[in-house]
Amino acid sequence: MAPPPKKRKANLANALASHNQRKAEKAHQVKVDEAVKRKKISAAGGGAKKVKANDGNVRGKGKEEGSRQAIQRLLAEDQDSNSAMGATSPASGSIASSSRSNHPFHPLDTILLLGEGDFSFTLSLATHPIHPHSPSRIVATSFEPSLSSLKAKYPQTAPRNVEKLESLGVTLRFGVDAAAPLRDVLIKKWCDPSGPTKGFTKVWWGFPHAGGGEKDEARNVAANQLMLCRAFVGLRGVMRRGGKRPRYARKGVKGKGKGPKQPQGDEEEDAEDADFPLSDEDEDEPTAFSGTSTSAYPPRPLPPSHLASSLLITLRPVKPYTLWSLPQLGSHRLADLYPLVLHNAPALPRGAPRNPTIVEIKDAERNGGNWEVWRSVEFRPGDWEGYRHVTTSGGREAHDKGGGGRGSGLLDGDEETGKGSAECRTWEFGLSGTAQ
Template sequence: MGHKKKTSLKVTLQSQQTRLKNKEKAAHAAEAAELKTKHKGKGKAPALRPTIPFTPTDKILLIGEGNFSFAHALVIDPPSSLEHLPPSNITATSYDSEEECYDKYPDARSKVDVLRERGVEVFFGVDGTRLEKIHALKGKRFNRVVFNFPHAGKGITDQDRNILSNQMLILGFLRSVVGCLAEGSIPTPNLPRKRNRPADDDDDDDVNDDAADDYMDASSPSATQGARGTVLITLRNVPPYTNWDVPRLAKTPPKPTSLGTLPNPNYKLLRSFVFHRNTWKGYEHRMTKGERAHGRGTTGEGGEDRTWEFCLKD
């Protein structure tokens, strides 16, 4: 019976992968046509400021911090708009135990020491798919929950199985994080309208995620006061990561394959934007497999880093 359930979910996810690959082919053709059109134009587009998805009053939960360099950048040398963000508003977590973390990422120890001295809460052994089991997080609600470059880290060489493994990770995280999100109204990002889509149109097949990039003023909050918390997932916007189809998993997750299993929550995609690593001074992306030159790897080079921001749908 268990094998049948797993097979059913696998078939559903693989069907989504096929649809995504076809969609990507069409997108690449459209992108090539757009670039050709742009080259015919004159002049250069004005420089766009990077999007900062936090405000100084946010309570922020960081999942899967690796060597804690993002948390360190957020506290020690943040963008000017976050200079007054209290370190006590930040909770940074690692999947590894403290000993495993320092063994995998030797530079993490000094960063954690600084974070703790400043008042940041740091927790180890936190599984992002079982946040409801973490006693230290019980009763706490956050305005932003951030999972930068999630990866199951299982070292699976078969691409389809690797994609499935990471999709399961994303689904588990999106299910588990619900209890950590602040409650409130749906945030209203100040995004430009694209292709005359109505405000309530949430059809993923017509969403051009890239088009929303950086039109947002860097200082614009992604949510007004009293809004519900948001989830931010950052990945390389190139294969194999695009094959995980994160927006689709969040918005229309596969249905449960067994009776008594609660369905995954449905999320609303608020926006996506380029994640500029140099905005976060000292930030270094580290691979889940720390033995790869202390977590330094080359998977997914080229392209861009992109953040997708979601909130729970009504």
């Protein structure tokens, strides 16, 4: 019996999409190999030719410009490949974009919040009117070295927010760098493979920014790309291993040629299930929690074994943030891009964790897989009651702009200043080693 016309049409569309995806992946890999080869040839040629010492500055600038062009070309080529596979550019949308599901947390998630400013997002998460998250399942961190420095930076909002969070039992940590979160003894305890939690199932980083006051746009972009690269390396250690991807991340997975066969009606099921991707076995699990829990560790019940971990990074898809190429950095082999980013970026501030080596990055990718973009969704600050973007001066509200300042303040020179609210997007990344 022949399949109905509707199903034949769907099968044909799936086959065509799979063919286009394989073709785009092959073309993309060829471009990556060519770019890396060109970089090696360029470096070898530059070292073979000697020039006078007084030409050093000119030569250095030319080499830096060449590296910048190389990384932008490589990222642009990757973006073209993503577009061929049905993805959109960072400025206009995302991979597996969803407009219906804007609450990215499962009730049983253990959540690490990075770069919190005045902790207003943490408070909103713990007291959300529809999806309140158990305080015992949240570890919120600040880049500020101490509570006193945080209160000095945000005097109007931080003291009140911290007091409420402490009364709820939310764990707050200070001096946490996304490049080396395991330096914090409590976070390291949460991520101990032999411990009960074994890591976090969700890591949230809202509006990160490297800071430093770099005025040159190219160096500013490179500094923020380096910040993201360092985080993609450092955050591997806090991700809980095991579990299966949510349904929306199982379709069209890179490197597989085509996604798993989709039963009829899966699209509707994905839309209903996207907020809380529970498996059928979890119907009896609790879906609401008391807001008065004071048990910081370990949380009860523990996350179910099927729950795959992911990294969520939120930015505004406008300049200068689109120049950081976040989706591309999170979907490339980092070992290919990292040398170019490192070459262009300014030096790290004193006391910052050292940059990882290429060998360390390759070992991590070989043992734990590469980062992949699972999806992006619109982030609406207004959905989070009490949440405000704040500047790093006086704590005044600035929720009409994107965030920066290590995840809390605003980026100097934001081209959207005074032009009203722009859409924010949350990109969700997972590791390729995650089970299908």
